[in-house]
Amino acid sequence: VPARDDLAKALIAYFTGHLGISTTMRAHEGIGTAQAHLTVSTAPMTVTVSFHEPVRWDGWLLYSHESTQVGSGMSYVRGAVHTEAGELIASFSQDALIRPLRTTDTSISAHSRL
Secondary structure, X not given: OOOOHHHHHHHHHHOOOOOHHHHHHHOOOOOOHXXXXXXXXXXXXXXXXXXXXXXXXXXXXXXXXXXXXXXXXEEEEEEEEEEOOOOEEEEEEEEXXXXXXXXXXXXXXXXXXX
């Protein structure tokens, strides 16, 4: 755990965007994270993080994600970060794009698109 508050916050913020799109796709049969950039285009558009106290923690952190809306090629996820002791240290939200790739896009090899 970084001793400096700003570095600890940066580390927490870094992981807020990784699972938002996966959380949204999980509830929809036939689509998932493994398809990202292969058959669907996914991208975080905005991530907002609010820190509630100076950041210090011992042990693990719990990141919870809740997909509250998905439609029209976009998703909205909100979440929270708690310490092992149960203290809420941060809240976050994410707007993301989830759209099928066009056939013209899928004609480019997957390796070249990544």
